């Protein structure tokens with residue numbers, strides 16, 4: 001692991017066929033038991049990262065609710081700063097520490113809108129967000145561990161540049177299908193299996209009909 005970045009865990013629930021959401025964006029794949037496991041993990045990391053589309057579609061809280069523990073800092077990758085002020089993330093930014101990571105593409109009016117809320121804005125990148133640069137800036141802020149909770153586009157951003165250490169995937173007992181449904185990893189993907197990071201299976205946990213697979217980078 002590079003010292004200049006935090007420890008990064010990629011986390012998601014997939015269907016048996018590797019989708020994280022249906023074509024309509026329905027993504028409730030985890031069981032209650034698996035959600036408790038996830039919230040326990042959330043309570044142990046310094047921050048959670050999700051992408052702009054995930055906020056738009058899920059309107060998540062990204063807090064610890066199914067167990068006791070501290071809320072991690074919430075970080076949204078949103079190059080142009082288009083997050084809705086009505087989203088739960090913005091509406092609860094006075095209670096839960098929140099960072100919006102933007103790029104130089106953000107307009108002055110979007111920046112001014114964001115500045116009205118008690119959130120921190122980090123600029124990292126010219127067009128899209130430069131994830132490596134962002135991780136360096138987060139490391140400077142003493143953020144040592146991050147849980148990346150999707151979606152598929154963000155996951156590819158981390159995997160493409162080899163910016164992760166662990167992968168925790170819950171395989172849920174559903175079949176979704178459809179070429180336009182969201183996959184665990186979106187983007188262009190690797191052209192050859194040999195380009196894939198090498199992963200070691202650390203553990204398997206069975207939660208009734210769900211399987212939690214924990215892989216570490218070799």
Ligand SMILES: NC(=O)C1=CN([C@@H]2O[C@H](COP(=O)(O)OP(=O)(O)OC[C@H]3O[C@@H](n4cnc5c(N)ncnc54)[C@H](O)[C@@H]3O)[C@@H](O)[C@H]2O)C=CC1
Pocket residue numbers: 011012013014019020021024025026027028029050051052053054055057058077078079128129130131149150151152153154155157182186
């Ligand atoms: N089952 C599960 O565990 C999860 C499911 N989901 C589902 O995934 C879907 C959303 O996934 P996606 O559409 O793939 O969107 P996403 O949530 O990965 O967001 C992608 C967007 O983030 C922005 N972005 C900024 N900088 C970026 C960078 N460096 N790299 C990549 N993106 C960057 C871009 O606007 C990009 O379009 C939703 O339907 C959500 O429900 C999301 C998280 C977990």
Ligand SMILES: Nc1nc(O)c(N)c(N[C@@H]2O[C@H](COP(=O)(O)O)[C@@H](O)[C@H]2O)n1
Pocket residue numbers: 011012013027028029030038050054055058059060061062063149150170
């Ligand atoms: N682990 C996991 N299992 C699922 O079935 C999911 N749909 C997700 N989604 C991620 O969790 C966020 C929702 O968080 P809150 O319950 O609102 O705190 C969602 O936006 C995805 O990032 N994860």
